[in-house]
Amino acid sequence: MEAKPSVAPSSFIDQQVFPGDLVLDLSKMTNQTIKLGGGLCQDGDVISVMKAGKLRFSKPNKYWVESSHKRYVPSVGDNVLGIVVEARADNFFVDIKGPALAFLPVLAFEGGTRRNIPKFETGTLLYVRVVKANTGMNPELSCTDAMGKAAEYGPLKDGFMFESSTGLSRTLLSSPTCPVLETLGKKIAFEIAVGLNGRVWVNATSPSIIVLVANTIMQTESLSPAQQKIRVENLLQKLQ
């Protein structure tokens, strides 16, 4: 059952791994204290993969599997785009593309008191932060940052929201700025909000610009950085 992997761990890092792959052997490693992130599971002395994706490593000892899905698994600290489904006395029920509806307490706003509860209609798009995400329980959200300030959280007015994969969201949020956004930003003025749950909101002065930005982002998802730049420049030339 336990096939001793004769490969060193470094050969799996940044490679595509599949469930069942044995990627690390603790008995062969010098530093035996490691931190396992999502997608990895300890089985005695061997670390095996549970989710298909790319194995990533960050110094000094963090390993995790990165994959892109259309479904979102709520996790604490994520900034997501939610849609209000229902308003109750204590909470708003917000859909964040997860397995369960999330609760947004009516007081979780900057300077929120019982007297100035915001009135969100069903269908309002919100930029919110995940505060609690335990398995089996509904996630809890907040429209303030950790200090209690509003900090860009709240309803998003006008614009256009489209849904994509979690991998695209992470690419758009990566630093340094991803090539698509950088190239677009040099020529066009637009506003963008990216949710880690696979939802992206774009706003600009005219609808044609919004459509261009949204289509460009969706079409360049699977291209390499160099290809992205070329493709975006082609599209921009067509516009001008």
Added chain:
Amino acid sequence: MKERGEAEDFVTPGEVLGKTSELKPGNGAYVSPQDNTVYASLAGIRSLTPPPPESADLRPTVEVKGHKAHGPVPEPGAIVLARVTKVMAKMASADIVCVGPKSVREKFTGIIRQQDVRATEIDKVEMHSSFRPGDIVKALVLSLGDARAYYLSTAKNELGVVSAESAAGETMVPISWTEMQCPSTGQIEQRKVAKVGA
């Protein structure tokens, strides 16, 4: 096999058992105030228990024990064992499995509210750090609650999680009143642990 010395009277619901001047109604019997008579409410064997010696009331208690022995039923003040089914932000649901040392025959549901989890700092209780679905808890029945569930409490040292499984599937070992540890992976999980033993 009945070993009591009483005569084995089989009574049916509505049958007259005696007058209130002579008898006190127990389980399975009730008093009709219009005519001060004790009637049976179950079909079963009638039994008389003599009154306790110190009481001022000298009437014996008459009980009707159903021919089908019912399982134990949770009563306020009883210690029960329950398995947690759902954990929510302000309360946890649990299926009552045992009342005292006996297991129940029917399904009873209990609710442990956030303020009944422990005795101190009750507004800072995190339900997810106290119980998880699948935990076995020892709780005290507070009241019959509503039609759906009994109200349970774990607000004592000897009440709380008795047995729990870790995320890896192993039975965890308690290490303090707030933490349990998985023996195979060494991961520590938070629970409201019951104090077992002396």
